[in-house]
Amino acid sequence: MVSAPEKVQDLLQRVIDYGCERLPMNEEIEQLRDAYLASGVVTINYADDALHVAHATLARADVILSWNFKHFVNPSRVKAFNGVNISQSYGPIIVMTPSDINSVLEEASEDEK
Secondary structure, eight states, X not given: OOOOOHHHHHHHHHHHHHTOOOOOXXXXXXXXXXXXXXXXXXXXXXXXXXXXXXXXXXXXXXXXXXXXXXXXXOHHHHHHHHHHHHHTTOOOOOEEOHHHHHHHHHHHHHXXX
C-alpha cells in the first residue's frame, strides 16, 4: 500500500491533534464496508477505502474530501458506492477535491458580498 505524502500525513496529524471527531468502529460500519466489497465497488485490496466511505456514510458526513482520484473522486465509483447505500437504506455520499471545496467557499464568499 502506498502511504500519503509526508505533507499530507503532517496535515492529517495536525487535524487529529486539533481535536477532530474520531468515529468508533462498529458492526454496522463493517457490514456496510463488506457490502461495498461484495458489490465490487472496490476490491479487498482497498477495503480501507470502503471503510472510509462506510464511516462517512453512517456519520452522515456532508462531504468526503479527497485527493484519491482512483477510489473516491471518481464519478463511476461514487455512483457505485451510492447504489450500495441506497440498497442498504442509507443516504448518498458526495465526494469533492480540495479545489472543489475551495471553489464552493469562494463562491459563497462572493454571494455574501
